[in-house]
Amino acid sequence: MIVEFWGHEFKINIFFGVLGGFVIAIVSSMFGFGGGPFMTPLMAVGLGLPMYLVVGSSLLAIFFNTLMGTMRHYQFGNFDLTFFLIMFPAAIIGGFIAPQIAKRISPIMVKRVAVLGLLILALNLLGLY
Amino acid sequence: MKRIWVSLVIALSATMFMMWQNGAFAEKTKDAAPAQAATAADQRTVAPDAGASPTILIDKTSLSNGGTITVTGAAPAGKPVYIEVWSDDKVRVSRFDAEVDKETGKRPYILYMTDEMPAYYKIFMPKDRKETLDGIKKEGNNWSVSKALKDLGADIAYSAPTKARIDRYQATLMGSIIGSRGDLLPQMDEKESKKRSMQLIKARFRAPDKVLSADVEVNPDGTFKAALKIREGLAPGKYSIVAVVDKGVKSQPLTFDNKIEFPNMYLNNAGTSLNLIWPFLLTLAISIFGVLMGAGGGFILNPLLVSIWPLPHTVVAGTVMPTVLFSQASGIYNYSKIKFINWKLGITIGMGMVVGGFIGPKLTELITLDQYKFVFGWILIILAGLMFWQTTPGYLDKNKKEQSILKEFRRRAEETIKAKGK
Numbered sequence: 001m002i003v004e005f006w007g008h009e010f011k012i013n014i015f016f017g018v019l020g021g022f023v024i025a026i027v028s029s030m031f032g033f034g035g036g037p038f039m040t041p042l043m044a045v046g047l048g049l050p051m052y053l054v055v056g057s058s059l060l061a062i063f064f065n066t067l068m069g070t071m072r073h074y075q076f077g078n079f080d081l082t083f084f085l086i087m088f089p090a091a092i093i094g095g096f097i098a099p100q101i102a103k104r105i106s107p108i109m110v111k112r113v114a115v116l117g118l119l120i121l122a123l124n125l126l127g128l129y
Numbered sequence: 130m131k132r133i134w135v136s137l138v139i140a141l142s143a144t145m146f147m148m149w150q151n152g153a154f155a156e157k158t159k160d161a162a163p164a165q166a167a168t169a170a171d172q173r174t175v176a177p178d179a180g181a182s183p184t185i186l187i188d189k190t191s192l193s194n195g196g197t198i199t200v201t202g203a204a205p206a207g208k209p210v211y212i213e214v215w216s217d218d219k220v221r222v223s224r225f226d227a228e229v230d231k232e233t234g235k236r237p238y239i240l241y242m243t244d245e246m247p248a249y250y251k252i253f254m255p256k257d258r259k260e261t262l263d264g265i266k267k268e269g270n271n272w273s274v275s276k277a278l279k280d281l282g283a284d285i286a287y288s289a290p291t292k293a294r295i296d297r298y299q300a301t302l303m304g305s306i307i308g309s310r311g312d313l314l315p316q317m318d319e320k321e322s323k324k325r326s327m328q329l330i331k332a333r334f335r336a337p338d339k340v341l342s343a344d345v346e347v348n349p350d351g352t353f354k355a356a357l358k359i360r361e362g363l364a365p366g367k368y369s370i371v372a373v374v375d376k377g378v379k380s381q382p383l384t385f386d387n388k389i390e391f392p393n394m395y396l397n398n399a400g401t402s403l404n405l406i407w408p409f410l411l412t413l414a415i416s417i418f419g420v421l422m423g424a425g426g427g428f429i430l431n432p433l434l435v436s437i438w439p440l441p442h443t444v445v446a447g448t449v450m451p452t453v454l455f456s457q458a459s460g461i462y463n464y465s466k467i468k469f470i471n472w473k474l475g476i477t478i479g480m481g482m483v484v485g486g487f488i489g490p491k492l493t494e495l496i497t498l499d500q501y502k503f504v505f506g507w508i509l510i511i512l513a514g515l516m517f518w519q520t521t522p523g524y525l526d527k528n529k530k531e532q533s534i535l536k537e538f539r540r541r542a543e544e545t546i547k548a549k550g551k
Contacts, residue, residue, distance in 0.1 A: 003474050006538055012474075018481035025485025030492045031505055032446025033427030034453050035482070037512055043478075051528065052535040053471060056464035060475030061482050063457045068486030070451040076490055077221060078447025080398035083440075086405045087412040091426065091452045094416030102421055111520045114422035117429070118513040125432055125506035 005053045012047045020046060021061055028062075029069030035062050181205060183353075183372045183380045185212075191386045194393055194402065195361040198385060199354070200370060206351035208374040209255045211286035214357065216249035216387070218364035219293075220400035223443075224325075224332040225300070225495040238300045240310060240495065241325050245293035246333055248364035248400040251340050252283045253355055259343040266337050270499065274327035277337060286373040290326045297325075300495070310491070333400075335439070335498070362402045362439070365389040399444045408434070412452075423519075425453060428512060432505050435498065442501040443493050467542035 001014035020042045028035035039058040043049050073079055183204035192198065204210050223242040230237055254262075258281050265277045278284040298311035317325065334340045345355040359368075365387050372380040389395050395402045412430060419426030427449050434445045464470050496504075518524060 001473075001477070003471055005471050006468075014477055017474075017478050021478040021481035022485045025482035026489045026492070027485075027508070029450065029486040029489030030446070031427075031501070031508065032431050032449045032493075034425030034457070037424040037428070037515060039478075041515055050534070051531040052469070052538060053474075056461070056469040057471045057475040057478075059457060059460050059464065060470050060472070061478040063454075063461055064476075064479035065482035065486040066450060066454055066457055068483045069490055070447075070454060072487060072490035073443075073447030073450060073493075076443070076447070076494060077398065078443040078490065078493065079451065080396045080444050080448050082394055083396045083399065083408070083444070083448045084451060086394070086408050087430075087449065088452050088455075090409045090412035091416045092455065094413050094426070095420060095456055097413075098417045098420035101417065105421070107421070107423075108520050108525070110418075110421045111423070111516050114418070114424070115513045115517045115520070118509045118516065121429065121432060122506045122509035122513065124436075125502045125509065127503075 003049070003053070010049055010053070012049065017043065017047050021065075025065040025069075029065060029072070032069075032073075035065060182378055183210065183374050185370065185372045185380045185383055187370060187383050187385060189385065191388060192359055193388045193390065195359045195363060195387070198357050198359060198370075200357060200372070201352070201354045202372055202380065203352045204347075204372065204374045206349065208347075208351070209258075209282060210345050210347050210353045211255075211283055211373045212253040212345060212355060212357065213286045213289060213371045213373060214249070214251050214253065214359075215247040215289040215369055216364045217367040217369070218248040218400070219245045220248045220333070220364075221398070222246045222329045222333040222441075223494055224328055224497075226328075227495075239314070240298040240300055241295055241329060242298070242310075243293045243295045243326070243329060246326075246329060247289055247293075249359075249368065250290060250330065250334070251342060252278075252286050253342050253344045253357055254281055254283050254286075255345045255347050256343050258282070262337070262341055262343050265341070272331070272337055274331045274340070275324060277341060278327070281341065283341065285376045286371075286379075287323075287327075288371075288373075289369075290330055291319075291323045293326055293329075295322055295325050295329070310494075332497070359387065362393075363387060364400060364402065365395050396440070396444070399440045401439050403438055408438075411437075422516065424512065424516070427453070428509065432502065432509070435502065442496075442498050446493050447490065467539060467546070469538070469542070 001012055003010045003012055021039065024035045024038045024042065028038070036058065039062055040051075040054055043054045043058050044051055070079075183202055185200055185202035188199040188201075200212060202210075221242070221244045223240060226237050226239045226241065228236065261280055262277075265272050265280065275284075278287055295317065297314045297317065299314055300311040304311045316322075330340060342358075344357065345353055347353045353372075357370075367384050368387055369382045369384050371382045389402045392405050393402050394405045411433065412426070415430045415433070416426040419429065431442075431445050431449055434440055434449070435442050461470065493501075519528075
């Protein structure tokens with residue numbers, strides 16, 4: 001498939017992209033997280049698209065997954081309204097505070113801290129410490 | 130600035146709704162409960178004859194988010210006394226049986242599910258059972274409810290969960306792909322249903338000390354006394370207490386009321402009450418960190434939620450997912466305004482993802498909490514690897530170039546919008 005973006009044309013293997021999206025969507029809706037951090041490398045490295053094309057389009061693709069996953073979880077009775085109403089405002093407010101902080105700190109530093117934090121959490125979940 | 134006000138209004142109205150739902154504005158119902166205790170007090174407290182039903186008394190009829198309730202009573206002398214306590218409130222539990230059957234050597238792949246599991250269930254037993262109970266606790270995750278009840282002699286007291294109606298579904302590969310639960314199998318007989326309810330007890334309460342405890346002091350003359358600790362974070366509403374000395378030989382049930390008041394909230398689907406301030410702060414902190422590190426907060430939030438609170442992983446996955454719907458939608462809107470979305474690409478891959486999103490939530494039901502945590506651990510390791518790669522010099526170099534192209538496009542896009550505006 002040929003993707004056209006701001007006057008540039010990119011040729012991609014769409015079969016690979018759809019299959020990858022399918023697998024990521026299963027895992028992400030099964031465990032209840034957004035698939036963004038996995039979709040971006042899939043499209044940037046797997047399909048060879050530039051970052052500025054990937055950010056918006058991957059968000060659109062993930063939105064389909066989130067919408068469907070939400071409906072299915074609701075259908076299976078896994079949605080708790082009270083709990084949602086506790087977390088939803090917090091997530092929205094967090095989304096407004098974060099950019100204010102982001103201006104003041106280095107994104108690479110944050111990522112390194114995140115790597116460490118994720119590893120600790122992962123080892124804890126695997127029961128290794 | 131306007132958007133901050135909008136978000137504040139959303140937050141406030143959500144809080145008001147929760148308080149209303151929790152009955153914070155409702156008129157408090159008058160306590161009519163002491164009358165029941167009084168009638169119970171009229172009954173004799175002398176030990177009844179052997180074979181007779183035990184009698185019980187409780188010192189209070191109302192608790193506020195847990196507490197200690199003292200049960201006294203009399204049973205035939207020399208008999209062990211078990212006290213069964215359960216809540217009226219029911220929750221849904223499911224368990225997927227994919228273990229190899231010892232008799233047939235096949236994997237059954239059957240999903241057991243009930244909507245009628247008591248949100249709280251516990252059997253308090255004589256103090257001399259403590260050693261056996263400690264042995265069961267040492268078995269760790271491999272403990273079995275039916276074996277534990279048998280070893281402790283507590284199977285005679287096990288009755289409230291057997292009344293739950295359990296449905297079972299035969300899962301098939303095809304069924305899983307199209308996202309159905311499978312075919313509903315015929316109802317089980319009483320014995321089979323009891324056995325399966327014990328497995329569901331384990332699926333719901335996880336650890337032995339949540340359902341079993343050795344607190345009842347039985348005197349040689351048959352009188353007994355127990356201080357039942359009802360923990361925090363349970364369902365509100367009516368709880369029933371029954372003393373059991375033998376199969377079918379039990380006291381009249383007494384009831385008490387557990388009150389949950391704001392800011393503690395009861396989560397209907399999770400069957401847990403919690404102080405809502407903590408999850409709110411946790412979500413706030415993690416969503417901020419999530420935005421900063423460039424990955425959704427769900428990666429950190431979900432494993433923490435299932436680790437800190439006794440929340441089922443199905444409810445956590447099903448409730449965290451919708452919280453990002455709004456931010457994703459507004460992100461798409463903002464990108465589309467400056468024409469930064471390739472609709473053809475996004476929708477084509479989105480078609481693959483919509484099918485994946487259809488299957489995934491079904492699979493959440495089929496795994497246990499431990500499997501959920503284990504797989505999540507590996508997902509986080511992969512994510513950590515990806516994030517580490519994003520901090521390597523090669524990646525940063527490439528990113529810098531692309532960022533400058535991005536800025537250039539964005540500038541042009543904004544200019545076109547401005548030009549159109551004029």
